[in-house]
Amino acid sequence: MSTPARQALDRQATPWLFASALVTIAPHVLHQAYWLSALAGLLMFWAIRLWWKDERLPGRWVLFLLVIVGCSGILIEFRSLFGRDAGVAMLVVFMAMKLLELKSQRDAVVVVVLGYFLLLTHYFYSQSIPTGLWLLFALWLVTATLIRLHGGPASTTRASLRYAASLCLQAIPFMLVLYLLFPRISGPLWGLPSDAHAGMTGLSDTMSPGSISRLAQSADIAFRARFSTTPPAKQKLYWRGPVMEQFDGTTWRLHDNRGTSPQLETLSAPLRYEMTLEPHNQRWILALDAPVQLPEGLNASNVLAVTQRLPVTERRRYELAASLDYRFNVDEDPRALSRNLALPPGVNPQARALAERWRNSDHRPSAIIGQAQALFAAEFTYTLQPPLLGQNGIDEFLFKTRRGFCEHYAGAFVFLMRAAGIPARVVSGYQGGEFNPLDGYLVIRQSDAHAWAEVWLEGQGWVRVDPTASVSPTRIETGIADALPFGEPLPALVQWRADWLRTLRYRWEAVNNAWNQHILGYDPQRQRELLSRLGLPDTDWRSLATVLGIACSLLVAAMTAWTLYQRPAIDPARRLWLTALRQLARRQVDCAPWETPMAVAQRVREQRPELAETFQNVVDAYLQARYGKSNNNLNALREAVARLR
């Protein structure tokens, strides 16, 4: 870029830059504010129009004004110019704006580097296989743009794309080596902006009518589990989430449980499994009831809710174990018991009266529980679209609407138990899961979200009672898709019943899971495992850097060697001639390199007269091919040489 003439951007190269900007910005349309996409689209359209009409690019003041407009828009939208989303928005706007400032080769290089940078930002929002593939495509196109920019018009579209593909393929070995060996640092290097983990779905820490049925309409995967043995039956799979003990009349809330650790008496051998939890930005881990032998970093509170110290903001793996039969807190703290008997005063008088009647007829807890289950089993409907409830929600639900989802049943059941004098509480979490036979993982979706009850019985401790099981046994035994009638707003994915569709889905999910486990889930832990399998136990970053350096040097050396080794150009006629000479050598006719074809033919006539005619044909064809006028004689030569064999 030493002279102005070279600095100027080639007009024919500009469409490449538009294409690069388009493929790197486009996926952001899916999640960013509409006005941002519209602004970027408008700017790009303007730039393309100016190029098409070959008009002058806007002046500095116009661009400055645009920067002001873009920045103030972002400030209003995000209340900041920094942070994850605002930063991405800035990059998008600047990329679109840079297209209005394409004057020199240097501007073009800036667009390309911005494009590479924008590629990274897509991973904030998705790291799925489709995203990966799209970005690979974008990378290819942006690289081809770079090649086109530097190669000038001599680098045709086809040649640029081919060269870019070849370069990307050659970069892959480096990527693999670096990916496997680059010393991985876990955790943020600096404080993440507050919006870093926005938009994650999962159970919330409160429960009110409608909260779980809303969640159950999502087919997103909550977590996956893989058992070392065959997985237990579905109705035993209760994945325990937040336990709610406080009730204000409509909403169930967590109680701040500190201090005492739970007393758990296991009655069956621990069942080991590995859980891959999708990020949900909460601290709890949805461990299988009842969790035993927690790994380091996880804690169980005295309501047996497993939590980690920081919210789960990225996909994580846990090695867990559960005992399906257990006795839990047989000697419960009296304060906890009284907490689990408390009811807000005044609300739901009918429900209280009903509980009172049950208690008076038979005061044994098992009888009261039986009464409640019988009530639910008789007249209630399990639905994702329950009617709205008012002030005395439980009364309305029990005596009027009688339609509800699991949170209605769990809430009403716990209310009735407390009113009847049995300590009870709501447990939320997930129930069941879908076994993928292709990779052996159990997939638990948001649609498997569930709520059930726990009652404390003298001598037995806390016992799980699932009132939903009384209303809709299929929900617990086979899953939500079978428990709900057709027409409920369940996600389509969950409803697919056709076998081929289901197989397709299993396959897709297995591929996704493998991707998550092996590619996205490659963390410092896995890196250590891999290296120790390669015979490098106890690696620190120094030894890693050494190995990495050696591996990269070897790769560079291999590529350089390939470059330095250049096969001399040899024309096809000569190659065929050399083949013929090798055939002669096999028949003990040796030829010196300086012998002309004619001389060789002469020698063949003397030494192997029986070959003479065949070889003379070869010589004629060779001379014709090399020195003849028409250039299509190769086939004749090829045939003549073939006859020599």
Added chain:
Amino acid sequence: MNLAGRFQQFLFRWRSDGTAPLRLGQRRIFIVPSRGGLLFALALVVMLLGAINYNLALGHALVFLLAGLGVAGMIHTFRNLFGLVITPGRCEPVFAGQTAFFPLALDNERSAPRLALELAATAELPIEAAIASRGKTRVRVPLPTQQRGWLALPRVRLATRYPLGLFTAWAYLQPDMRCLVYPAPVTAPLPAASAAANGGTQHGAGGQEDFAGFRPRQPADSLRHVAWKASARDSGDGPLLIKEFAGGAESELILDWQHTDPALPVDTRLGMLAGWVLAAEAAGDRYGLALPGLGLAPASGDAHCQRCLEALALFQP
């Protein structure tokens, strides 16, 4: 030579490459990151930090892939020069002040094309070249001239940034090429017909009697001979036209060093002689050259003209 110069001499091992075809080997090719490459590296570092901070597995993969792309790009930039065969050609003489062009044949024996090669003898006048797959191309490296005499081609820098522009690879070429630079012709009227004294006259073109047409003006033509009206009529930007006459006596001139003003500098005097040579040649005269210690017998024609100009170019007073 100053210290930096010595260092460069040591590092790049500048020496003449002779006149034979020259194949670029790895010892000759140097490579450093370009400005775009540094920007790219900076972007990669920032991206890596981002990927680590947000724990983006694919972010790591992208950064590593781009790093690999950079390395592959480096090797390919090197490869764009490696094995290129450069054959020096013959250089046409020019007048001082004009630009000399040194022809080089670039031969690509590879099946991949070599694009975006830049050759420069001086930083101000780079030229670009692209060679097709297994192709050959001729380039003319420009070099401004100032002084008459032999102008040797200085070191030529052959550089490329293709394909990715992240690295600049270059090699120095120093083929033995020189260009003869004639003195810049100075326009002056031809010395008067003292020439006639030297003998017989012939009839031919370039006389002064019958108008025979126009011809483009050459630097040695006096402005007095310009056909202004005809030039204006002809076109605005074409060369000025000179009226040509036929049928005059073809005189025999001796263009003598002594006829030039001794008060003028040597180069100006030589320039006047060069202008006379051109004018005489254009007029179709037979002319000779008389320099101190050197005389060329009267003759005419291209070869004679060039001989005269060469004598002037190489004249040592």
